[in-house]
Amino acid sequence: MSFTGRPRCLCRYDVLTAGILFVAIMLWLDLARAAPNAAQNSEMRSVITNKLELLDVLVHRSPAVKRIERSQDEQAKLLLEQARKMFRDAQGQLESGDSEMLEAMLDEGLRTAGDASRRVVDAERRQRLDQERYQQLRQRALSFREALEGVMAEKGLDSDETTDTAKFDASLLAAGRAADQGKYAEANQKLQELTGVLEVALVRARDQDTLVYELKFDSPKEEYAYERERNRSHIMLLDMLRQSRPTSAQAAGHFEKLLERNEILKREAEAQAARGEIEEAVKTLEQGTASLVQALRIGGLAF
Amino acid sequence: MNYQKRLIQIGLVAFALLIDGFPVADAQTGNPNTFNRLMKPPSKRNPPPARDGIHDPENVATESLQPPKEAFSALPKGKGGNYVDWVQALDEKKIGPRFDRVDADAKPIIMDLNIVREVKGSMPNVVYPHKQHTEWLDCSNCHPAIFIPQKGANQISMASILLGEKCGVCHGKVAFPVSECRRCHSQPKGQAAGSASTKATPVASQAETSKNP
Numbered sequence: 001m002s003f004t005g006r007p008r009c010l011c012r013y014d015v016l017t018a019g020i021l022f023v024a025i026m027l028w029l030d031l032a033r034a035a036p037n038a039a040q041n042s043e044m045r046s047v048i049t050n051k052l053e054l055l056d057v058l059v060h061r062s063p064a065v066k067r068i069e070r071s072q073d074e075q076a077k078l079l080l081e082q083a084r085k086m087f088r089d090a091q092g093q094l095e096s097g098d099s100e101m102l103e104a105m106l107d108e109g110l111r112t113a114g115d116a117s118r119r120v121v122d123a124e125r126r127q128r129l130d131q132e133r134y135q136q137l138r139q140r141a142l143s144f145r146e147a148l149e150g151v152m153a154e155k156g157l158d159s160d161e162t163t164d165t166a167k168f169d170a171s172l173l174a175a176g177r178a179a180d181q182g183k184y185a186e187a188n189q190k191l192q193e194l195t196g197v198l199e200v201a202l203v204r205a206r207d208q209d210t211l212v213y214e215l216k217f218d219s220p221k222e223e224y225a226y227e228r229e230r231n232r233s234h235i236m237l238l239d240m241l242r243q244s245r246p247t248s249a250q251a252a253g254h255f256e257k258l259l260e261r262n263e264i265l266k267r268e269a270e271a272q273a274a275r276g277e278i279e280e281a282v283k284t285l286e287q288g289t290a291s292l293v294q295a296l297r298i299g300g301l302a303f
Numbered sequence: 304m305n306y307q308k309r310l311i312q313i314g315l316v317a318f319a320l321l322i323d324g325f326p327v328a329d330a331q332t333g334n335p336n337t338f339n340r341l342m343k344p345p346s347k348r349n350p351p352p353a354r355d356g357i358h359d360p361e362n363v364a365t366e367s368l369q370p371p372k373e374a375f376s377a378l379p380k381g382k383g384g385n386y387v388d389w390v391q392a393l394d395e396k397k398i399g400p401r402f403d404r405v406d407a408d409a410k411p412i413i414m415d416l417n418i419v420r421e422v423k424g425s426m427p428n429v430v431y432p433h434k435q436h437t438e439w440l441d442c443s444n445c446h447p448a449i450f451i452p453q454k455g456a457n458q459i460s461m462a463s464i465l466l467g468e469k470c471g472v473c474h475g476k477v478a479f480p481v482s483e484c485r486r487c488h489s490q491p492k493g494q495a496a497g498s499a500s501t502k503a504t505p506v507a508s509q510a511e512t513s514k515n516p
Contacts (some may be wrong), residue, residue, distance in 0.1 A: 050366035057363065143447035150453065199412050199442045204415040215421035230423060233461030240465065244343055293424065301482060
């Protein structure tokens with residue numbers, strides 16, 4: 001066996017290379033390990049800062065604070081004071097580094113501020129919300145009542161205790177009277193009960209039914225309007241698909257051709273419709289929509 | 304010379320490794336329709352509240368909200384949308400709708416009614432099962448504000464859904480998006496209404512006229 005200087009030299013370089021690679025890998029591993037920790041810490045800091053700011057707003061500057069201070073509710077005032085103290089304590093502990101303790105302290109402060117606020121309701125706002133709710137519930141009760149009447153007529157069902165429309169109307173009237181006197185909470189309670197009864201009656205009447213909405217058009221004009229909307233829907237779907245899913249250059253080429261074909265057919269259909277050839281226009285537009293369906297399939301939408 | 308080449312190679316590898324170790328800022332892609340956020344590429348779905356385009360990132364309370372990915376981690380996985388199989392989650396009692404929120408004795412009102420909508424073209428007809436929806440939603444979540452409970456009173460089109468109306472109030476936002484065509488277009492043409500591919504076993508059929516694309 002004979003030795004020359006060259007292999008020895010390469011060997012030394014290999015050791016050096018391996019060393020550098022080792023250092024690089026260690027460095028990368030260290031960074032990769034440190035990155036999530038740093039991200040987690042920064043996220044935690046951000047959560048705490050946000051909660052602290054939120055608590056600051058709730059105990060010093062929110063409309064609820066003014067309401068509580070103006071009220072005679074001593075318990076609410078006490079709770080507000082407690083929440084303010086928790087805010088000051090949390091502020092004082094900011095540099096302690098104990099994030100979990102700080103977050104728990106802030107959460108407790110937020111809960112206490114909420115409890116204080118709930119004790120002194122904004123009467124004006126409450127009344128406005130109750131009034132809005134009354135309108136919603138009344139509309140709901142009326143539409144359910146109408147739907148139930150429709151089902152009963154359709155099925156030839158006789159009225160019974162649970163489907164007594166006279167009773168429903170009496171409830172509606174009673175709720176209306178309460179609302180007229182500004183007693184929206186009472187009115188809403190009555191309407192809530194009524195809609196509950198109506199829902200149960202509808203569920204019973206429709207149990208295990210299947211309603212088929214057939215596709216029938218009263219005129220070619222109506223069908224043309226339908227086809228135009230169908231074509232528009234497909235174009236919208238294509239736009240979204242193109243922006244959300246990457247397509248190959250080849251697929252994109254097909255896409256463009258099919259879209260172009262649709263545009264030509266759409267223009268042709270419009271011209272036919274303008275001449276009064278509505279049935280032909282429908283057929284032409286259907287071909288256009290078919291090319292859009294093909295494009296959607298190429299784009300990866302499974303039909 | 305070889306030695307220099309190797310050093311350059313090592314340097315490049317180390318550089319690539321280091322670069323890979325740093326988080327890269329997300330490039331914002333154009334959003335064709337903010338209503339259908341579940342149609343975004345998978346990596347862009349379920350972002351934390353401050354980056355979801357819905358919550359106010361400046362609001363101090365936004366950061367306090369639980370990120371969806373964290374909330375969804377214990378739920379059964381779905382194949383699309385927000386990657387949660389909500390129906391399975393409900394079946395397995397992983398989620399429990401609060402029917403008793405106001406009244407402790409309240410029971411859910413579950414309606415077993417299927418609505419089949421015939422559609423034009425090669426697409427199968429649409430089957431809307433009330434049962435799966437009312438197992439966790441209240442009638443008032445949809446009626447009458449979104450859907451009027453009357454025959455032929457609702458004009459539904461794919462365009463309206465894509466614009467966040469009708470079914471699009473939920474589908475595409477929190478429920479599976481419209482790109483999962485077959486989940487709604489589930490009844491092949493010509494199939495009897497009674498054999499709609501849902502769990503319900505209908506006994507009656509009411510033909511109605513509808514002109515909905």
